Amino acid sequence: MQVTSVGHAGFRIDTRAGSILCDPWVNPAYFASWFPFPDNSTLDWDALGDCDYLYISHLHRDHFDPRHLAAHVNKDAVVLLPDYPVPDLRGELEKLGFHRFFETTDSVKHRVSGPKGELDVMIIALRAPADGPIGDSGLIVDDGQTVAFNMNDSRPVDLDVVAAEFGRVDVHMLQYSGAIWYPMVYDMPARAKETFGTQKRQRQMDRARQYVTQVGATWVIPSAGPPCFLDPELRDLNDDHGDPANIFPDQMVFLEQLRAHGHDRGLLMMPGSVAEFAGSQLESLTHPLPTADVEAIFTTGKADYIAAYAERMAPVLAAEKASWAPAAGEPLLEPLRARFEPIMAQSDEICDGVGYPVQLVLGAETVVLDFPKRTVREPIPDEKFRYGFAIAPELVRTVLRDAEPDWVNTIFLSTRFTAWRVGGYNEYLYTFFKCLTDERIVYADGWFAETHDDSSSVTLDGWEVQRRCPHMKADLSKFGVVEGTTLTCNQHGWQWDLKTGRCLTARGHELRCSRP
Numbered sequence: 001m002q003v004t005s006v007g008h009a010g011f012r013i014d015t016r017a018g019s020i021l022c023d024p025w026v027n028p029a030y031f032a033s034w035f036p037f038p039d040n041s042t043l044d045w046d047a048l049g050d051c052d053y054l055y056i057s058h059l060h061r062d063h064f065d066p067r068h069l070a071a072h073v074n075k076d077a078v079v080l081l082p083d084y085p086v087p088d089l090r091g092e093l094e095k096l097g098f099h100r101f102f103e104t105t106d107s108v109k110h111r112v113s114g115p116k117g118e119l120d121v122m123i124i125a126l127r128a129p130a131d132g133p134i135g136d137s138g139l140i141v142d143d144g145q146t147v148a149f150n151m152n153d154s155r156p157v158d159l160d161v162v163a164a165e166f167g168r169v170d171v172h173m174l175q176y177s178g179a180i181w182y183p184m185v186y187d188m189p190a191r192a193k194e195t196f197g198t199q200k201r202q203r204q205m206d207r208a209r210q211y212v213t214q215v216g217a218t219w220v221i222p223s224a225g226p227p228c229f230l231d232p233e234l235r236d237l238n239d240d241h242g243d244p245a246n247i248f249p250d251q252m253v254f255l256e257q258l259r260a261h262g263h264d265r266g267l268l269m270m271p272g273s274v275a276e277f278a279g280s281q282l283e284s285l286t287h288p289l290p291t292a293d294v295e296a297i298f299t300t301g302k303a304d305y306i307a308a309y310a311e312r313m314a315p316v317l318a319a320e321k322a323s324w325a326p327a328a329g330e331p332l333l334e335p336l337r338a339r340f341e342p343i344m345a346q347s348d349e350i351c352d353g354v355g356y357p358v359q360l361v362l363g364a365e366t367v368v369l370d371f372p373k374r375t376v377r378e379p380i381p382d383e384k385f386r387y388g389f390a391i392a393p394e395l396v397r398t399v400l401r402d403a404e405p406d407w408v409n410t411i412f413l414s415t416r417f418t419a420w421r422v423g424g425y426n427e428y429l430y431t432f433f434k435c436l437t438d439e440r441i442v443y444a445d446g447w448f449a450e451t452h453d454d455s456s457s458v459t460l461d462g463w464e465v466q467r468r469c470p471h472m473k474a475d476l477s478k479f480g481v482v483e484g485t486t487l488t489c490n491q492h493g494w495q496w497d498l499k500t501g502r503c504l505t506a507r508g509h510e511l512r513c514s515r516p
Contacts, residue, residue, distance in 0.1 A: 001013065001145065003277065005221075005272065006043060006271055007037075008227075009150075013148060017114065019053065022139065026040060028317065031320070033414040036271070038305070040272075053112070054080070055139050058132035059089055060153075060409055063152065063153075079101045082123045082135060083104055086443055088134060109166070110122065120143075123138070130431065131155075134444070137154055147166050152173065153174075153175035153179055157491075173223045174211055175223065176204065177204065177222075177247075177249055178225065178248045181417075182247075182425075184415055185418050197243075200247050201245065201246060201249060203490060205254055208254065209263075212258070214478060219267055219280075223251075226239065227248065228309065230310040234416075238306055268298070327392065333376065333378065342438075344374040344375070345374055349446075349449045350445050351371040353427070353507070353508065354432065355371065356371065357370045357371065359387070359388035362392075362396055366379050368380075407434065424505050427471070454512055456468065459516065463498050464516050469491065485499050487513070498511075
């Protein structure tokens, strides 16, 4: 099996039975905030796109790049389609001309047959509203000799099925770096922001190491991050200036953590790097540059590399900004009312979960999303808010112009906004913003309305707690960490007070716990 890095979460997996192109991303994403790191724009994309199979893990724009797919990827490739609750991914790919689909069933091993032979594949599909824009997934490929698990940035709840179906994994690709806007955009004291950033940086790498341990692959390839920020307004978000609170560490940082914990088979790959495997044996690893030059991109030469990259991409960034809607225009109250009120009317669980009016400061205009009353309105004099966002009006006008169904996948991941809140993170609020279609909101609201079984228990450091995390149902026997009287689920970093069961991260989500 030959595994070629094509940048970020992207790989081309070549086997005797055919080639699979996974998550190719080249064009800037999220209002031109994110660029691939290192630069992958000069790869031979027509050759890479001449593949037998295409796998797009989910619709986040650093995984689904419609312009690139339209221009460079074989439309006769068989799409390995995750088993998602809504058909958005298939619909977007059909718009681009893809017409051959192999529909998988979640966590079931399938044999796909093509003119070059047979492959065993499994796609673990995550379906909770918090997973991507209604879905995220990981792909396992077995060509009869080598088993590769491309987890990209998915966070599977239970990986026992991988061992049960494939026995072993030889090479494991997974995310370890940040892909979020927290805590950078929040209005909070600098010291608090530094503390939260430092915690998040370490927790996301701890979570990745837990996945590495669970999967037990011989070789590990850090992937799916970090993004590169080339806009001068965002350049400080790059981890190139020794900031321990930066949530975007690169591959070298994670590989050092792996080695510090006894795992010395991590592989550094950049766009164009090629690894050849025969079962669990690494036969060769080659790079498009000398190894020392590759390592310098991630270490001593990183700041200079990013500066030169930004200079090369300045025309691309300027063109992206020119495509945005103008900042000036008619007031945004009525367009937002027309967009949001029909969605609010279908989402009782989510609106009640938000629980308060939310302030949107859009330049000189302020709009209130009144979730308890399911209305969009002007603010009341001296009104106070628990949640608020300040967003440049041109970004809002752009997503309205484009009928964008997901503000998380556009505005929020861009980090081109500021936010404030009183109290914890509100999962319902961000779920609302990523479900701005009838089909998505009905599914998400129903998901929250379901009752989940929490009858099974585990013992952690002397506490008896429900086995499944109240947030996303992760197995707390694997992801739960107790420090004093605080339980942290490292799958997403949520925390609970074990003395009361109260969630310290968000409203609701109480934990059943006690001292035996």
